Amino acid sequence: MKTLHVSNEIREAFIEQKPIVALESTIISHGLPYPDNKEVALRIHDIVREEGAVPATIAIIDGQLKVGLDEEDIERLATEEGVVKTSIRDLPGVLTKRQTGSTTVATTSYAASQAGIRFFATGGIGGVHRDFPNSMDVSNDLNTLAKSNICVVSAGIKSILDVPNTLEMFETLGVPVYGYETTRYPGFYTTDSGITVETISKEEAASLMRTKDHLTLDQSVHIAVPVPEEEAIDPDWMHSIILEALQEANNQHVTGKDITPFLLKTIHEKTNGQSVKANIALIKNNAKIAAQIANNYYNNY
Ligand code: PSU
Numbered sequence: 001m002k003t004l005h006v007s008n009e010i011r012e013a014f015i016e017q018k019p020i021v022a023l024e025s026t027i028i029s030h031g032l033p034y035p036d037n038k039e040v041a042l043r044i045h046d047i048v049r050e051e052g053a054v055p056a057t058i059a060i061i062d063g064q065l066k067v068g069l070d071e072e073d074i075e076r077l078a079t080e081e082g083v084v085k086t087s088i089r090d091l092p093g094v095l096t097k098r099q100t101g102s103t104t105v106a107t108t109s110y111a112a113s114q115a116g117i118r119f120f121a122t123g124g125i126g127g128v129h130r131d132f133p134n135s136m137d138v139s140n141d142l143n144t145l146a147k148s149n150i151c152v153v154s155a156g157i158k159s160i161l162d163v164p165n166t167l168e169m170f171e172t173l174g175v176p177v178y179g180y181e182t183t184r185y186p187g188f189y190t191t192d193s194g195i196t197v198e199t200i201s202k203e204e205a206a207s208l209m210r211t212k213d214h215l216t217l218d219q220s221v222h223i224a225v226p227v228p229e230e231e232a233i234d235p236d237w238m239h240s241i242i243l244e245a246l247q248e249a250n251n252q253h254v255t256g257k258d259i260t261p262f263l264l265k266t267i268h269e270k271t272n273g274q275s276v277k278a279n280i281a282l283i284k285n286n287a288k289i290a291a292q293i294a295n296n297y298y299n300n301y
């Protein structure tokens, strides 16, 4: 694709058939506070490398859709005011206006799969919002995952959402969903959302992606990894905090793309930083597991 700027390191990795793991950037600009955002973004590069894979963080820097960011790019996303949270519908405008934007799960999946990257680690995927009948708010992540051939490793969908209905949507869209070594679908900040899911190992996940290559199916595959136990948040406490945060969003008339960052920030404040600790722990863990699956995929072809 002409508008993709693939870094030299990623280009080399393709030639050498090394495993590559895509990483999103909205978590840097809108998901975590400074300086955690920068530290985590750089740390997950190291984690992916330690597993023998190459990290490819994706963002739009001065109107260039870049696959593979350097430290300076990460610093800008972590600190600059006015970085645009770029979902699919925002992408043409951000490129045209030469803006700097962070990519959501949707835009990261799109760009990564256009580049030929098959694995992607993130924190939580967007989904159907809890007040859907009133707001009609469904993340574009779902629509785009229905047509991006990539394996997305996350800690489930954010528990601020309507989890059962989001899982129904995945079924409608033809996106396979598995629990990583668990039959409990994780609840992002918590290890168990209360919903049963089919389990998968890393070997099976890699094998499933190879099988999928023969089927020429365009959908992504979603592997849900529970947050590490030590950093998991008590589900009852989290439940009440989410309800309070949703009420505040409603009182302050927060709508559209601002809702998710608003809720994440409010939950951060209400948990005295515990939600951020959980978020950091799970994104690191997801990066590691995505790299291991990617490694298995390439080494057994
Ligand atoms: N998960 C996190 N932090 C985030 C997000 C997810 O832990 O910041 C971002 C992702 O980029 C996801 C986006 O794609 O929120 C979803 O936003 P929306 O609901 O507006 O589509």
Ligand code: MN
Pocket: 137, 138, 139, 140, 256, 257
């Ligand atoms: Mn939305």
